Amino acid sequence: MATAQDAKVEEAYPNQTGQRQTGHFSGQPIEYRKINGDNVYEGDILLTDEQLATGKAQTESAGRTTGKWPSGIVYYTIDSNLPSQNRVTDAIAHWEANTSIRFVRRTTQSNFVTFRVGSGCSSNIGMTGSRQYINLASGCSTGNTIHEIGHALGLFHEQTRNDRDTFVNILTQNIQSGYENNFAKYSALGYSGSDFGALDFGSIMMYGSYSFSSNGQPTITKKDGSTFNIQRSGLSAGDKSGIDIMY
Numbered sequence: 001m002a003t004a005q006d007a008k009v010e011e012a013y014p015n016q017t018g019q020r021q022t023g024h025f026s027g028q029p030i031e032y033r034k035i036n037g038d039n040v041y042e043g044d045i046l047l048t049d050e051q052l053a054t055g056k057a058q059t060e061s062a063g064r065t066t067g068k069w070p071s072g073i074v075y076y077t078i079d080s081n082l083p084s085q086n087r088v089t090d091a092i093a094h095w096e097a098n099t100s101i102r103f104v105r106r107t108t109q110s111n112f113v114t115f116r117v118g119s120g121c122s123s124n125i126g127m128t129g130s131r132q133y134i135n136l137a138s139g140c141s142t143g144n145t146i147h148e149i150g151h152a153l154g155l156f157h158e159q160t161r162n163d164r165d166t167f168v169n170i171l172t173q174n175i176q177s178g179y180e181n182n183f184a185k186y187s188a189l190g191y192s193g194s195d196f197g198a199l200d201f202g203s204i205m206m207y208g209s210y211s212f213s214s215n216g217q218p219t220i221t222k223k224d225g226s227t228f229n230i231q232r233s234g235l236s237a238g239d240k241s242g243i244d245i246m247y
């Protein structure tokens with residue numbers, strides 16, 4: 001059973017809520033948070049200054065259709081100051097054991113991910129076209145790292161699918177003030193994407209029923225009103241097949 005406390009730890013800027021900011025992205029007014037210089041949207045998704053300045057998604061339609069890594073190869077570096085680097089290598093091993101995605105230490109490539117210390121766990125969605133970061137605070141587990149790599153590969157949060165209303169109820173009245181945008185559909189951010197298969201409650205990219213709850217009551221339930229657990233241990237069958245279709 002997921003609890004509200006689990007939810008707070010999960011997509012992670014647990015101790016630093018940052019300053020609320022408003023801006024425009026793809027013609028839509030959005031709210032995000034400025035935390036240690038990062039523009040954090042939906043709890044753990046990074047928007048670049050350029051994305052906010054131009055009001056456009058850099059890759060036009062990241063998400064689940066574009067912003068993909070050529071040939072499914074992700075080049076990466078690990079900052080030497082990052083503690084517990086096995087979180088990264090274990091997460092990469094999990095992706096490689098379960099999908100066709102391959103991770104290669106960066107040499108001279110211009111598009112690559114650097115895993116580094118951050119105040120939360122966060123990532124851009126898809127390949128941004130230059131150096132990009134996955135930030136990992138000390139509380140970010142291997143499972144969280146698998147989740148953030150999912151974002152870097154182009155996966156959205158599962159509850160932001162365009163067809164999610166077929167599968168879930170969003171209980172806005174129970175969401176912490178200022179975090180309502182975490183529950184917006186990805187199309188509201190101007191990303192285009194594809195919804196593969198049916199909404200997967202077991203996805204490592206799915207929020208839990210109590211994520212960002214203000215009052216201990218659920219923020220997301222199944223259509224029948226029942227709650228469900230959050231899963232941050234590994235890729236689900238749906239995650240694997242979604243990535244197979246994407247790549």
Ligand SMILES: [Zn+2]
Pocket residue numbers: 011044045147151157
């Ligand atoms: Zn996330």
